[in-house]
Amino acid sequence: MQEILDAIQSDASGEDIANLAIPESYRAxxxxxxxxxxxxxxxxxxxDPRETLHVDEVATPELAPDEVYLAVMASSINFNTVWTSIFEPLPTFAFLDRLGKESVWGKRHALDxxxxxxxxSGVVVKVGSAVRNWKPGDRVTVHCNHVDDQDHSAHNDSMQAANQRIWxxxxxFGGLADLSIVKANQLMPKPTHLSWEESAVNALCASTSYRMLVGDNAARMKQGDNVFIWGATGGIGAYATQLVLNGGGTPVGVVSSPERAELLNAMGCEFVVDRKAEGYRFWSDEHTQDEREWRRLGKQVRGMLGDDPDIVFEHPGRSTMGASVFITKRGGKIVTCAATSGYMIEYDNRHLWMKLKSIISSHFANYQEAWEMNRLLGTGAIVPVMSDVFALDHVGDAALKVHRNEAEGKLGVLCLxxxxxxxxxxxAKRESVGEDRINLFRRMAASKA
Structure with missing residues (x-):
């Protein structure tokens, strides 16, 4: 791997990179x-993710025809890494075993x-025999929609594919490593004005937010829409806030501290709900929701906007879904992609059907949606929301911060x-986008340290 890194650092040609040997093992x-x-x-x-996330050498897998070897320069922490590390809601080895039964190439994944x-983010080192659009030396980012094209269900929206998975x-063979294998249809051009770590933190969360709000498959936000965003400085919420502002809407962001409220204001979000300062308790006990709290939240939001939200950007799940359904405008949309507080949700269906509201499910993004979000990042219209960077050897520390909700936005991880x-x-492009915008989350985090 050191030879590969040296070649990348010296701007070696694609041909020179292609001629480098792939190591028999790599750090992961x-x-x-x-x-x-x-x-x-x-x-x-x-x-504690630090107890279960091991960083050590693993064997390099054989390359399938539609894949590339990627020298991973940087990666990031997502909630799914936390879930894997604490084996919730179930161990991920069942996923690998299921993939292992699909094909000869799938069998590689079912390991111990x-x-x-x-x-x-990284550099393509070698390509499989079926790869057409990418070559050694290409600088890329990776989106995590892992799907092939041999099932009819993949050909309208690949997120509907029967064998769709999250890489x-x-x-x-995921991205928190010095090397990875990646399907060619997961690759996108790296934004030229961003560093490796700034480029690595975006794809999963930003593409998820894009599909939920902008793409044709979920809320389809339009100019002038009022959008209520839970966790508005978190991984997906901070991208959602930017997308609403960039798309001519008005965000109302929910946070849990004055510092996070200040960060939202610095992003350009005028209307902020500090749920802890307001003391919202949507559940009076483990089994009973308090509609008075829904009404109190709705009144606060109407006082800000003069109206109810057209869209509620929902991902906490059990703790908030009742409130989300209630505060949404008549005919409005609640779009949900997760349930970090619990997936057995409850809401009062009268407030849904009698006011013609819709709950729309959304999960990551298809290649086109991820590509369009990456294009916005490439132009600087949307910027990374990275608050800190860790070395791969300290990936457990980073995962623990995410697990404990101690980090703003995203945490980058340096690999190679x-x-x-x-x-x-x-x-020049970086200067035009602005260091202050690109580094907002890092600056705010540093000022509070």
């Missing part, structure tokens, strides 16, 4: 099948270790990249 963050029961009996909050990570979560700030090839 992974969990072990033999440890998948170690957290039995523990509460989620007491499970799972290399995790669903984001990456690095439901497949092996030896230091931060590398990989920028268009300084």
């Amino acid at each position: 963050a992974h969990v072990l099948r033999e440890e998948q029961a170690m957290w039995d009996g523990y509460e989620s909050a007491d499970k 270790y799972h290399v995790v990570g669903s984001d990456a 690095g979560f439901e497949t092996n 990249a030896p230091e931060e700030g590398l990989g920028i090839t268009d300084r």
Whole structure:
């Protein structure tokens, strides 16, 4: 891997990179099948990713015809890495075993270790025999929609494919490593004005937000829409806030501290709900929701906007869905992509059907949607929301911060990249986008440290 890194750092030609040997093993963050029961009996909050995320050498898999070897310069932490590390809601080895039964190439994934990570930026090192649009030396980012084209269900919207998976979560050989195997239809051009780590933190969360709000498959936000965003400084919420502002809408962002409210204001979001300061308790006990709290939230939002939200950007799940359904405008949309507080949701259906509201499900993004979001990042219309960077050897520390909700936006992870700030090839564009915008989350995090 050092030879590959040296070639990348010296701007070697694609031909020279293609002639480099692929190592028999590489450094990777992974969990072990033999440890998948170690957290039995523990509460989620007491499970520590540092105990289960191991960073060590793993064997390099054979390359399939539609794949590339990617030298991973940087990656990032997503909630799915946390879930994998604490084996919730179930160990991911069942996903790998299922993939292993699909084909000869799928069999490679069913191992006793799972290399995790669903984001990456890096350089293509070698391509399979069926790869057409990419070549060694290409600088790329990776989206995590892992799907092939041999099922009819993949050909209208690939997220509807019967065998759709999330790379690095439901497949092996993910991005938190020095090397990865990636399908050619996961690759996108790296934004030239961003560093490796700034490029690596976007694809999963930003593309998810794009599909939920902008693409044709979910809320289809239009100019002038009022959008209520839970967790508006978190991974997907911070991209959602930018998309609403960029698309001519008005965001109302929900946060949990004055510092996060200040960050939202700095992003250009005028209307902020600090749920902790307001003391919202949507559940009066474990089994009973409090409609008075829904009404109180709705009144606060109407006081800001003069109207109810056209769209509610929903991902906490159980703790908030009742409130989300209630506060949405008549005929409005609640778009949901997750359930981080619990997936057995409850809401009062009268407030849904009698006011003609819609709940729309959304999950990651198809290639076109991910590509369009990457294009917005490439132009600087949308910027990364990275608040800190960790070395791969400290991936457990980064995952723990996400697990405990101690991080704003996204956390980058350096893999092959030896230091931060590398990989920028268009300084003029970076200057035009602005260091202050690109580094807003880092500056705000540093000021509160």
